Amino acid sequence: AQSVTQPDIHITVSEGASLELRCNYSYGATPYLFWYVQSPGQGLQLLLKYFSGDTLVQGIKGFEAEFKRSQSSFNLRKPSVHWSDAAEYFCAVVSDYKLSFGAGTTVTVRA
């Protein structure tokens, strides 16, 4: 069955520093991959997606992610973090009409 793993439960980063969140997937065919962000008390907002084509995808809020088939990874990056990026981030893969989410990574931004 398809699944994603987010190895990091919690990451703390300084404002202005770069951020990288890891995601590994397990899927037989070419996966359709997503990153969502959940701010406290809010719903899930789609940051970006990968279906096919260019392996570096750009999303909203200055985020990007790179699909690496050889490493079964889809890591999310942001060059310079803002305090408003403090949130929980979920990687997900879709199959058979449903999204399977990772456990999430909580990002704390320190001043």
Place this chain on the structure above:
Amino acid sequence: EPEVTQTPSHQVTQMGQEVILRCVPISNHLYFYWYRQILGQKVEFLVSFYNNEISEKSEIFDDQFSVERPDGSNFTLKIRSTKLEDSAMYFCASSEAEYEQYFGPGTRLTVT
């Protein structure tokens, strides 16, 4: 920008009571979903709905759960007899095609 809306934002109910959670998907979307997130746990798929029928459901979605699209705009999740373990955040989502799902803000259900 069109968005998925959900009502109520918070529902408190007693164990054994029926609850209906409501969602208004994005208007041109054809696929509808419910997910839930128990506090501190992963977001879990419950059910998907297309062409007025369930297309996929998880093992969580037992006979206590049902979904309905009663008119052209609403999509509801009914829990027939709530249990304490049904306390969670319930998210509705919709998509134009099968893959890119847009989520509502969620309904926090508290069963006492």
